[in-house]
Amino acid sequence: MNNKKCDKCGNVNVIKRGKQGGVQRWSCKDCKHIFQSKQKTLPAKEELFCFFAFNKQTLAELTQFYHIRRKTLQDLIYSVKFKKKVHKPRDIHLSVDTTYFEDYGVTVFRDYYSQENLWFKFVDKEMLIHYQEGKLFLENLGYKILSLTSRWIYRFTHHFPLCTVPVLSLPCQESNY
Numbered sequence: 001m002n003n004k005k006c007d008k009c010g011n012v013n014v015i016k017r018g019k020q021g022g023v024q025r026w027s028c029k030d031c032k033h034i035f036q037s038k039q040k041t042l043p044a045k046e047e048l049f050c051f052f053a054f055n056k057q058t059l060a061e062l063t064q065f066y067h068i069r070r071k072t073l074q075d076l077i078y079s080v081k082f083k084k085k086v087h088k089p090r091d092i093h094l095s096v097d098t099t100y101f102e103d104y105g106v107t108v109f110r111d112y113y114s115q116e117n118l119w120f121k122f123v124d125k126e127m128l129i130h131y132q133e134g135k136l137f138l139e140n141l142g143y144k145i146l147s148l149t150s151r152w153i154y155r156f157t158h159h160f161p162l163c164t165v166p167v168l169s170l171p172c173q174e175s176n177y
Contacts, residue, residue, distance in 0.1 A: 004026055004037070006026075006028035006030070006031060006033055006035065007033075007035050008028065008031055008033040008035070009028060009030060009031045009033065011028055011029075011030045011031070013028065013029045013030050014026045014027060014028050014029065015027055015029060017034060020036065023036050023037060024036065024037040025037075042066055042068070042076070045076040045077065045079060045080050046080055048062065048073070048076055048077055048080075049077050049080045052077055052101070053099070053106050053108075053120075054108075054117075056099055058101055058102065059073055059074065059101060059102060060102070085118075087118070087141050087142075087143075089141050089142030089143045089144075090143065090144070091143075091144045091146050092111045092112070092118070092138075092143050092144070092145060092146060093111070093112040093113060093146050093147045093148075093149070094109055094110070094111070094112065094118075094138075094145050094146075094147065094148050094149070095109075095110050095111070095112040095148075095149045095150070096108070096109050096110075096131060096134070096148060096149070096150045097150060098123060098126045098130075103124075104122055104123065104124055105122070105123050105124075105125070105126065106120055106121070106122055106123070107120060107121050107123050107126070107130045107131070107134065108120045109134045109135075109138060112147075112149055118138055118143070119134045119137050119138060121133070121134065
């Protein structure tokens with residue numbers, strides 16, 4: 001049973017009448033009035049998470065677009081359960097970035113060429129320890145980091161000690177230890 005009311009007569013005796021532009025349409029069985037819900041139909045919470053984390057849309061943008069409360073959107077995004085990623089260790093050129101939203105960020109490690117996300121972590125602020133954690137995670141799985149691309153390249157020199165620092169990337173040097 002839905003809790004939708006007719007916006008003309010106020011009766012709850014309404015039925016769904018399809019969607020138009022992603023917005024649910026309703027029909028009142030009593031007064032025959034057809035109206036639309038102001039709230040757009042929400043995509044799956046996993047899709048909302050992807051809009052938020054990877055398409056870099058803010059909570060404000062998503063709440064305005066879907067006409068839902070910020071807290072409701074946060075609850076949906078935070079409730080996403082992820083399948084365990086199946087890793088295929090290999091030589092990679094790593095791209096690393098932290099994207100910030102209003103009060104937190106997501107640090108993402110991805111294969112530069114395949115654009116596959118290999119590791120991510122929600123963070124309150126950008127700290128080098130997060131980058132070291134991601135690097136160690138990937139190396140322990142068997143990935144070999146051939147190069148690193150990041151906007152903040154100079155911050156990685158201590159966490160990628162076998163690397164030299166040219167302008168835009170960190171090509172790693174071979175080492176005997």
